[in-house]
Amino acid sequence: MTTMMNSSSSTGNSGNGDFPIEAYLSSVTDAVIVGRNIPSSWAKRYDLSPSEAASWLALIRGLSGALVLVKPSKTYAESLKRDLIGRVDRTMVERVRQLPPRVQIAATLAVAAGLWLLARRRYATLAATVEGVTDENAADIGILAQ
Amino acid sequence: MKNITLRNPLVKRAKAFKALEDIELVDLAKAGDKDAFGELYERYMEKIYSYIYYRTGNHHDAEDLTARVFYRAMGHIETYTERGVPFQAWLYRIAHNLIANWHRDRGRRKIIALDEFIAVNLKSDAPDRQAEENEERETLINAVRRLPEERQQLLTLKFVDHLSNADIGVIMNRTEGAIKSLYHRTLIALRDDLTESNTPSNDNIKSKKG
Numbered sequence: 166m167t168t169m170m171n172s173s174s175s176t177g178n179s180g181n182g183d184f185p186i187e188a189y190l191s192s193v194t195d196a197v198i199v200g201r202n203i204p205s206s207w208a209k210r211y212d213l214s215p216s217e218a219a220s221w222l223a224l225i226r227g228l229s230g231a232l233v234l235v236k237p238s239k240t241y242a243e244s245l246k247r248d249l250i251g252r253v254d255r256t257m258v259e260r261v262r263q264l265p266p267r268v269q270i271a272a273t274l275a276v277a278a279g280l281w282l283l284a285r286r287r288y289a290t291l292a293a294t295v296e297g298v299t300d301e302n303a304a305d306i307g308i309l310a311q
Numbered sequence: 312m313k314n315i316t317l318r319n320p321l322v323k324r325a326k327a328f329k330a331l332e333d334i335e336l337v338d339l340a341k342a343g344d345k346d347a348f349g350e351l352y353e354r355y356m357e358k359i360y361s362y363i364y365y366r367t368g369n370h371h372d373a374e375d376l377t378a379r380v381f382y383r384a385m386g387h388i389e390t391y392t393e394r395g396v397p398f399q400a401w402l403y404r405i406a407h408n409l410i411a412n413w414h415r416d417r418g419r420r421k422i423i424a425l426d427e428f429i430a431v432n433l434k435s436d437a438p439d440r441q442a443e444e445n446e447e448r449e450t451l452i453n454a455v456r457r458l459p460e461e462r463q464q465l466l467t468l469k470f471v472d473h474l475s476n477a478d479i480g481v482i483m484n485r486t487e488g489a490i491k492s493l494y495h496r497t498l499i500a501l502r503d504d505l506t507e508s509n510t511p512s513n514d515n516i517k518s519k520k521g
Contacts, residue, residue, distance in 0.1 A: 187491035190498060191476060198473055224502055231448045232455070232470035235361045237374060245378050246352055249385060250345040 186211065193222060197229045325350065333398040340388050348385055355399060356381070358472045359406050365467045366410045368456075376413060380406045400481040407464065407482070414460075454504045462497040465490065 189211035196203050208218035261269060328336065328350040339347035359380055364373035383405050384391075391401055455466055461483065468479045476490045483490065 187488075187495045190495055191491050194469065194494070195475075198470065220502070221498065224498060224505075227447065227451050228455075228466065228470050228501075231451045232365065232466060234357060234471055235364045235373075236357050237360045237370070237377070241374055242356060245356070245381065246349060248378075249352060249381055250349040 186213075189213065190221060190225070194225050194229075197222075197225050334393055337388065337391060337393075337398055340385075341391075348388065351384075351398065352381055355402055358399075359402055361471050362403065362467050363406055363410060365471060366463065367413060372413065376406065376409050379409055383409075396481055397478075400478065403468070403482040411460075450505065450508070454501055454508070457504060458497065458500060462493070462500065465493055465497060469494070 189207065192207065193203055195201075203222065205215075205218075208215060213221075261272060264272065324346060328347060331339075331347075331350070333351065333354070336347045336351050340351065356377065360373055360377045363376045363380070364370065367373055367376065380402060384402055391398070396404075455463060458466070464483065465479060468474045468482060474482070476487045476494070479485075480487045480490045485493070
């Protein structure tokens with residue numbers, strides 16, 4: 166803020182006809198908003214003294230830092246959408262995230278247990294099949310030996 | 312999990328909408344597709360909310376007016392024709408009119424504390440630095456709120472909503488050059504206000520007067 170106050174007495178009409186101060190301020194603002202570097206050559210190009218350029222830059226940076234997007238609560242946003250169009254589309258993950266933490270943990274454990282049971286059953290079936298095939302092979306070998 | 316998501320037709324549809332242009336969504340919404348309007352809502356709700364918040368100064372009225380903007384947009388979408396005014400600009404114009412009515416109904420000057428905002432948006436680790444930044448930010452925001460209505464509108468559209476001068480021009484019904492010029496005058500006014508409020512002699516004069 167102190168830097169902002171150290172501005173020169175100029176009202177900013179120091180730019181030449183081709184590059185007026187309005188264009189300089191707009192360019193600097195665009196660069197600040199997107200986080201781009203501002204070359205020192207710009208001030209010279211627009212015929213501004215370094216101190217004046219610094220004071221404008223400080224003011225613009227201050228505004229960029231102060232005026233930021235303010236988001237409404239998620240509850241409000243979803244509630245309004247529901248009121249407007251009748252429903253809110255959410256993915257499975259988003260739905261689970263809406264649940265209380267204890268329910269999320271329980272759901273995760275239930276899914277994990279289900280997967281474990283399925284894997285175990287599949288393994289058991291596979292093992293039985295392999296065992297059967299081995300027995301058949303042994304029987305075949307026995308018959309051949311006789 | 313991806314398969315589960317893709318199997319959900321609503322989610323699939325919502326994803327397809329994301330690829331559409333505003334005007335295509337508007338056409339679908341005009342034909343009665345509420346989901347298309349839902350996508351437009353998703354695109355602009357936060358920006359409109361933020362814009363209204365800075366112009367009213369509190370979340371309660373921002374919520375109320377944001378809801379009114381979208382209800383009005385949905386109710387009048389059949390009357391919307393692009394004609395050089397993009398859907399986004401149309402929404403901002405609705406918001407602007409509602410805010411103007413809001414100020415008129417209350418007959419209040421637009422200097423309203425944004426204390427919640429100050430506290431929420433500060434991101435500094437050092438407490439001393441944080442307090443200093445907080446104070447600077449508050450001073451700046453108060454100076455912004457002392458500006459005339461249209462200048463506040465310009466700064467909000469530029470810094471909060473990150474709109475280009477051309478887009479701001481469409482919303483404010485001015486040329487791009489006029490917006491650049493207005494922005495220049497706004498910064499000068501802001502700088503002068505900050506200089507004045509930081510001058511000790513002026514403070515003394517003010518306190519003597521007060």
